[in-house]
Amino acid sequence: MRLSLRKYLLLTSLIVAVQSSVLVAARAQVKIARSGTTVVSATSPKGKAQVTIHTTIFDRSCVCSCPAAWALKELNVKEISVIEAFEISIAGKPLVVPDSVYDGLFDPHEASLRFENGSFVLLINGLDASNSYFVRIYFNREGVDRFMTYWAIVPDRPSSDTHYFPLVLK
Numbered sequence: 001m002r003l004s005l006r007k008y009l010l011l012t013s014l015i016v017a018v019q020s021s022v023l024v025a026a027r028a029q030v031k032i033a034r035s036g037t038t039v040v041s042a043t044s045p046k047g048k049a050q051v052t053i054h055t056t057i058f059d060r061s062c063v064c065s066c067p068a069a070w071a072l073k074e075l076n077v078k079e080i081s082v083i084e085a086f087e088i089s090i091a092g093k094p095l096v097v098p099d100s101v102y103d104g105l106f107d108p109h110e111a112s113l114r115f116e117n118g119s120f121v122l123l124i125n126g127l128d129a130s131n132s133y134f135v136r137i138y139f140n141r142e143g144v145d146r147f148m149t150y151w152a153i154v155p156d157r158p159s160s161d162t163h164y165f166p167l168v169l170k
Contacts, residue, residue: 029110032124034081040122044115046141047091051113051122053102054085081107088139090120095143098164105135119145142166 032038035057041050059079083102088095108126115121122137132152138145149160 029112032081032108032111038111040111040113042113042115042120044120046115049088049090049113049115049120049139051111052087053083053108053111053124054087055081055108056084057081083108088122088144090139090141093141095139095141097144100162101137101144101147 030038030040032053033055035055038053038055039050040053041048043049057079083105086097086102088097105124105126107128108124109128110125112123113120114123119138119140122139123134124137125132125134127133130153134150134152134155136146136148136150138147143166144164145166146164147160147162148158150158
């Protein structure tokens, strides 16, 4: 039986989507509070990692030029949950988290954390319908080293892939 290229690509995409769903279902997911604090953790040979996610709600009274005000207008909603701060620690040692890791994450719903190939991977799912996204944030004892954004309608290819490098001033 020969498959046309179109059917092959469709089948491949479906397999990747199912695998992604199975992987997500296999991890313990934590529901992210619309406003407040959410903690997710994982243990590895390098120690226990803990991520604390601080969220708040912006509404239409926000007249600033921040990304949240843009999201309210673009998504045509009355209010939206945003991540206002992120804290990460490994074995009790806090890491520096660049603002760019969380400043565009609107309406986050769920988070999970795992240890994989020598790094911790934080997965956050957010928004819904055609705007659904998920991000993978990779970090180790040196800090956050990679941030990948995916749109749920194309889960097998990142829409952005940002790398961070530790800088030491001497």
